[in-house]
Amino acid sequence: MKKQALAEPAHLAADLKELKLPSVMTHWERLAEEAHRKRQSHPEYLADLMHAEVNDRRERRIARLIREAHFPVLKTLDGFDFAAQTSVERDAVLALADARFVSEHHNVVLMGEVGTGKTHLAIALGLAACQREHRVRFATAAELTNMLVEAKEQGKLSRKLEQLARFELFVLDELGYVPFDKLGADLLFSFVSRVYERRSLVVTTNLPFARWSEVFLDATAAAAVIDRIVHHATILKTEGESYRLKEAKRRVPRKGRTAS
Ligand code: ADP
Ligand code: MG
Numbered sequence: 001m002k003k004q005a006l007a008e009p010a011h012l013a014a015d016l017k018e019l020k021l022p023s024v025m026t027h028w029e030r031l032a033e034e035a036h037r038k039r040q041s042h043p044e045y046l047a048d049l050m051h052a053e054v055n056d057r058r059e060r061r062i063a064r065l066i067r068e069a070h071f072p073v074l075k076t077l078d079g080f081d082f083a084a085q086t087s088v089e090r091d092a093v094l095a096l097a098d099a100r101f102v103s104e105h106h107n108v109v110l111m112g113e114v115g116t117g118k119t120h121l122a123i124a125l126g127l128a129a130c131q132r133e134h135r136v137r138f139a140t141a142a143e144l145t146n147m148l149v150e151a152k153e154q155g156k157l158s159r160k161l162e163q164l165a166r167f168e169l170f171v172l173d174e175l176g177y178v179p180f181d182k183l184g185a186d187l188l189f190s191f192v193s194r195v196y197e198r199r200s201l202v203v204t205t206n207l208p209f210a211r212w213s214e215v216f217l218d219a220t221a222a223a224a225v226i227d228r229i230v231h232h233a234t235i236l237k238t239e240g241e242s243y244r245l246k247e248a249k250r251r252v253p254r255k256g257r258t259a260s
Helices: 012-018 022-037 042-069 090-094 118-131 141-153 157-164 182-195 209-216 219-231 243-251
Strands: 107-112 136-140 169-175 200-205 233-238
Touching: 012 022, 022 042, 042 118, 042 136, 090 233, 107 118, 107 219, 118 136, 118 169, 118 200, 118 233, 136 141, 141 157, 141 169, 141 182, 157 182, 182 200, 182 209, 182 219, 209 219, 219 233
Parallel strands: 107 200, 107 233, 136 169, 169 200
Antiparallel strands: none
Protein backbone atom coordinates (compact mmCIF):
# COMPACT_ATOMS: atom_id res chain seq x y z
CA MET A 1 0.00 0.00 0.00
CA LYS A 2 1.38 3.40 -0.91
CA LYS A 3 2.16 5.54 2.09
CA GLN A 4 0.05 8.62 2.40
CA ALA A 5 2.20 11.75 2.74
CA LEU A 6 1.41 13.83 5.80
CA ALA A 7 -0.11 17.18 5.01
CA GLU A 8 2.20 20.03 5.87
CA PRO A 9 0.53 22.24 8.47
CA ALA A 10 -0.12 25.80 7.32
CA HIS A 11 2.48 28.34 8.48
CA LEU A 12 4.92 25.62 9.52
CA ALA A 13 7.54 26.39 6.90
CA ALA A 14 7.29 30.15 7.41
CA ASP A 15 7.42 29.88 11.20
CA LEU A 16 10.40 27.55 11.15
CA LYS A 17 12.17 29.89 8.78
CA GLU A 18 11.54 32.84 11.05
CA LEU A 19 12.69 30.89 14.10
CA LYS A 20 15.72 29.60 12.18
CA LEU A 21 14.95 25.93 12.79
CA PRO A 22 15.86 24.39 9.42
CA SER A 23 16.40 20.90 10.79
CA VAL A 24 12.90 20.79 12.28
CA MET A 25 11.69 21.46 8.73
CA THR A 26 13.88 18.66 7.40
CA HIS A 27 12.88 16.09 10.01
CA TRP A 28 9.31 16.82 11.15
CA GLU A 29 7.62 14.54 8.65
CA ARG A 30 9.91 11.54 8.99
CA LEU A 31 9.81 11.78 12.78
CA ALA A 32 6.03 12.18 12.76
CA GLU A 33 5.70 8.95 10.81
CA GLU A 34 8.13 7.29 13.17
CA ALA A 35 6.18 8.59 16.19
CA HIS A 36 3.00 7.14 14.72
CA ARG A 37 4.65 3.78 14.10
CA LYS A 38 6.22 3.63 17.57
CA ARG A 39 3.10 5.05 19.22
CA GLN A 40 5.09 7.87 20.75
CA SER A 41 3.31 10.55 22.76
CA HIS A 42 3.28 14.16 21.55
CA PRO A 43 5.89 15.24 24.09
CA GLU A 44 8.15 12.37 22.95
CA TYR A 45 7.76 13.44 19.33
CA LEU A 46 8.52 17.04 20.26
CA ALA A 47 11.61 16.00 22.20
CA ASP A 48 12.95 13.88 19.30
CA LEU A 49 12.35 16.70 16.85
CA MET A 50 14.17 19.24 19.03
CA HIS A 51 16.98 16.77 19.50
CA ALA A 52 17.38 16.47 15.73
CA GLU A 53 17.68 20.26 15.48
CA VAL A 54 20.24 20.38 18.28
CA ASN A 55 22.33 17.57 16.74
CA ASP A 56 22.30 19.09 13.26
CA ARG A 57 23.26 22.46 14.67
CA ARG A 58 26.16 20.97 16.56
CA GLU A 59 27.35 19.17 13.41
CA ARG A 60 27.19 22.40 11.43
CA ARG A 61 29.09 24.21 14.18
CA ILE A 62 31.82 21.56 14.18
CA ALA A 63 32.06 21.61 10.38
CA ARG A 64 32.52 25.39 10.56
CA LEU A 65 35.22 25.09 13.23
CA ILE A 66 37.07 22.54 11.08
CA ARG A 67 36.90 24.88 8.06
CA GLU A 68 38.12 27.82 10.12
CA ALA A 69 41.05 25.80 11.46
CA HIS A 70 42.67 25.73 7.99
CA PHE A 71 44.05 22.22 8.32
CA PRO A 72 46.11 21.41 5.21
CA VAL A 73 44.61 17.89 5.18
CA LEU A 74 42.42 16.03 7.63
CA LYS A 75 44.14 13.39 9.74
CA THR A 76 42.68 11.44 12.61
CA LEU A 77 43.98 9.56 15.62
CA ASP A 78 42.08 6.52 14.32
CA GLY A 79 44.15 6.76 11.16
CA PHE A 80 47.44 6.80 13.05
CA ASP A 81 49.30 3.51 13.14
CA PHE A 82 50.76 3.40 16.64
CA ALA A 83 52.45 0.07 15.86
CA ALA A 84 54.53 1.87 13.24
CA GLN A 85 55.47 4.66 15.65
CA THR A 86 56.36 3.00 18.91
CA SER A 87 58.24 5.89 20.47
CA VAL A 88 55.05 7.84 21.15
CA GLU A 89 52.89 6.25 23.78
CA ARG A 90 49.46 5.51 22.46
CA ASP A 91 47.85 6.14 25.85
CA ALA A 92 49.59 9.50 26.23
CA VAL A 93 48.23 10.62 22.84
CA LEU A 94 44.74 9.23 23.39
CA ALA A 95 44.61 10.99 26.76
CA LEU A 96 44.88 14.26 24.83
CA ALA A 97 41.98 13.38 22.53
CA ASP A 98 39.34 14.60 24.99
CA ALA A 99 40.87 18.08 24.48
CA ARG A 100 40.96 18.74 28.21
CA PHE A 101 44.46 20.12 27.66
CA VAL A 102 42.81 22.91 25.67
CA SER A 103 40.48 23.90 28.52
CA GLU A 104 43.46 23.74 30.88
CA HIS A 105 45.68 25.87 28.60
CA HIS A 106 48.30 23.17 28.37
CA ASN A 107 50.62 22.64 25.42
CA VAL A 108 51.84 19.69 23.39
CA VAL A 109 55.23 19.52 21.72
CA LEU A 110 55.84 16.91 19.04
CA MET A 111 59.52 16.54 18.38
CA GLY A 112 61.21 14.31 15.81
CA GLU A 113 62.70 13.79 12.41
CA VAL A 114 60.87 14.41 9.16
CA GLY A 115 58.17 11.92 8.21
CA THR A 116 57.70 10.49 11.71
CA GLY A 117 54.06 11.54 12.08
CA LYS A 118 54.33 14.90 13.87
CA THR A 119 52.03 16.85 11.57
CA HIS A 120 49.62 13.91 11.39
CA LEU A 121 49.30 13.83 15.19
CA ALA A 122 49.13 17.63 15.46
CA ILE A 123 46.26 17.79 12.96
CA ALA A 124 44.50 14.87 14.63
CA LEU A 125 44.69 16.62 18.03
CA GLY A 126 43.44 19.83 16.44
CA LEU A 127 40.57 17.98 14.82
CA ALA A 128 39.69 16.28 18.11
CA ALA A 129 39.59 19.74 19.73
CA CYS A 130 37.24 21.01 16.97
CA GLN A 131 34.99 18.04 17.67
CA ARG A 132 34.87 19.20 21.30
CA GLU A 133 33.85 22.59 19.90
CA HIS A 134 37.06 24.47 20.56
CA ARG A 135 38.25 27.20 18.21
CA VAL A 136 41.41 25.92 16.54
CA ARG A 137 43.84 27.43 14.06
CA PHE A 138 46.56 25.56 12.19
CA ALA A 139 49.53 27.33 10.59
CA THR A 140 53.15 26.57 9.93
CA ALA A 141 55.63 28.65 11.88
CA ALA A 142 56.57 30.33 8.59
CA GLU A 143 52.92 31.16 7.81
CA LEU A 144 52.30 32.56 11.28
CA THR A 145 55.46 34.67 11.14
CA ASN A 146 54.51 36.01 7.70
CA MET A 147 51.06 36.90 9.00
CA LEU A 148 52.58 38.80 11.90
CA VAL A 149 55.23 40.56 9.80
CA GLU A 150 52.57 41.64 7.31
CA ALA A 151 50.30 42.90 10.08
CA LYS A 152 53.17 44.86 11.59
CA GLU A 153 53.97 46.45 8.23
CA GLN A 154 50.36 47.55 7.99
CA GLY A 155 50.38 48.92 11.53
CA LYS A 156 47.89 46.26 12.59
CA LEU A 157 50.04 44.02 14.77
CA SER A 158 48.12 44.34 18.01
CA ARG A 159 44.83 43.72 16.24
CA LYS A 160 46.30 40.61 14.58
CA LEU A 161 47.65 39.30 17.88
CA GLU A 162 44.28 39.84 19.48
CA GLN A 163 42.54 38.08 16.61
CA LEU A 164 44.92 35.10 16.80
CA ALA A 165 44.61 34.91 20.57
CA ARG A 166 40.89 34.23 20.14
CA PHE A 167 41.73 30.71 19.00
CA GLU A 168 41.72 28.41 21.98
CA LEU A 169 44.24 26.10 20.37
CA PHE A 170 46.93 27.12 17.96
CA VAL A 171 48.70 24.33 16.06
CA LEU A 172 52.12 25.64 15.13
CA ASP A 173 53.66 23.28 12.60
CA GLU A 174 57.25 22.97 11.47
CA LEU A 175 59.04 25.14 13.95
CA GLY A 176 62.69 24.94 13.01
CA TYR A 177 62.51 24.15 9.31
CA VAL A 178 62.97 27.76 8.34
CA PRO A 179 65.06 30.08 10.47
CA PHE A 180 63.49 33.48 11.14
CA ASP A 181 65.04 36.86 10.73
CA LYS A 182 65.23 39.06 13.81
CA LEU A 183 61.80 40.60 13.27
CA GLY A 184 60.16 37.22 12.66
CA ALA A 185 61.77 35.78 15.79
CA ASP A 186 60.64 38.77 17.89
CA LEU A 187 57.09 38.57 16.58
CA LEU A 188 56.82 34.86 17.21
CA PHE A 189 58.08 35.50 20.71
CA SER A 190 55.36 38.14 21.19
CA PHE A 191 52.76 35.63 20.03
CA VAL A 192 53.93 32.91 22.41
CA SER A 193 54.02 35.40 25.30
CA ARG A 194 50.57 36.59 24.42
CA VAL A 195 48.98 33.14 24.52
CA TYR A 196 51.03 31.83 27.44
CA GLU A 197 48.73 30.35 30.12
CA ARG A 198 45.67 31.73 28.30
CA ARG A 199 45.59 29.46 25.27
CA SER A 200 47.03 26.13 24.13
CA LEU A 201 49.71 25.40 21.61
CA VAL A 202 50.54 22.22 19.76
CA VAL A 203 54.00 22.70 18.34
CA THR A 204 55.77 20.36 15.95
CA THR A 205 59.51 20.64 15.49
CA ASN A 206 62.44 18.75 14.05
CA LEU A 207 64.81 20.46 16.48
CA PRO A 208 65.61 19.44 20.04
CA PHE A 209 65.24 22.32 22.53
CA ALA A 210 69.02 22.75 22.62
CA ARG A 211 68.88 23.93 19.03
CA TRP A 212 65.94 26.35 19.26
CA SER A 213 68.41 29.21 19.61
CA GLU A 214 69.11 28.65 15.87
CA VAL A 215 65.48 29.48 15.12
CA PHE A 216 65.09 32.37 17.55
CA LEU A 217 68.56 33.67 16.73
CA ASP A 218 69.51 34.20 20.32
CA ALA A 219 69.80 31.92 23.28
CA THR A 220 67.92 34.17 25.72
CA ALA A 221 64.85 34.52 23.46
CA ALA A 222 64.89 30.77 22.76
CA ALA A 223 65.11 30.00 26.48
CA ALA A 224 62.18 32.33 27.18
CA VAL A 225 60.04 30.67 24.49
CA ILE A 226 60.93 27.16 25.63
CA ASP A 227 60.23 28.13 29.23
CA ARG A 228 56.74 29.35 28.37
CA ILE A 229 55.87 26.46 26.08
CA VAL A 230 57.10 23.65 28.32
CA HIS A 231 55.81 25.11 31.58
CA HIS A 232 52.60 23.10 31.17
CA ALA A 233 53.32 20.70 28.34
CA THR A 234 53.19 17.13 27.18
CA ILE A 235 56.29 16.40 25.16
CA LEU A 236 56.06 13.57 22.67
CA LYS A 237 59.10 12.39 20.76
CA THR A 238 58.52 10.73 17.42
CA GLU A 239 61.52 8.65 16.54
CA GLY A 240 62.51 6.18 13.88
CA GLU A 241 62.47 6.08 10.14
CA SER A 242 60.19 8.20 7.95
CA TYR A 243 56.76 6.57 7.59
CA ARG A 244 56.63 7.51 3.91
CA LEU A 245 60.02 5.93 3.30
CA LYS A 246 58.96 2.76 5.10
CA GLU A 247 55.76 2.60 3.07
CA ALA A 248 57.66 3.16 -0.16
CA LYS A 249 60.13 0.41 0.68
CA ARG A 250 57.26 -1.96 1.44
CA ARG A 251 55.70 -1.26 -1.94
CA VAL A 252 58.88 -1.70 -3.99
CA PRO A 253 59.24 -5.39 -4.87
CA ARG A 254 62.53 -6.84 -3.71
CA LYS A 255 65.16 -7.85 -6.22
CA GLY A 256 64.82 -11.33 -7.63
CA ARG A 257 61.06 -11.33 -7.17
CA THR A 258 58.57 -10.53 -9.81
CA ALA A 259 55.77 -8.22 -8.98
CA SER A 260 52.41 -9.85 -9.30
P1 ADP B 1 56.20 14.84 9.91
O1 ADP B 1 55.27 15.96 10.17
O2 ADP B 1 56.78 14.24 11.15
O3 ADP B 1 57.25 15.17 8.90
P2 ADP B 1 53.85 13.59 8.79
O4 ADP B 1 52.93 13.59 9.96
O5 ADP B 1 53.61 14.62 7.76
O6 ADP B 1 55.37 13.65 9.27
O7 ADP B 1 53.82 12.14 8.14
C1 ADP B 1 54.13 11.91 6.79
C2 ADP B 1 53.04 11.06 6.14
O8 ADP B 1 53.04 9.77 6.73
C3 ADP B 1 51.65 11.62 6.35
O9 ADP B 1 50.86 11.30 5.23
C4 ADP B 1 51.14 10.86 7.58
O10 ADP B 1 49.73 10.74 7.57
C5 ADP B 1 51.82 9.52 7.42
N1 ADP B 1 52.18 8.91 8.70
C6 ADP B 1 53.27 9.15 9.43
N2 ADP B 1 53.32 8.38 10.51
C7 ADP B 1 52.20 7.63 10.48
C8 ADP B 1 51.68 6.60 11.32
N3 ADP B 1 52.32 6.16 12.42
N4 ADP B 1 50.47 6.06 10.96
C9 ADP B 1 49.83 6.45 9.85
N5 ADP B 1 50.30 7.39 8.99
C10 ADP B 1 51.47 7.97 9.30
MG1 MG C 1 55.34 17.86 9.31
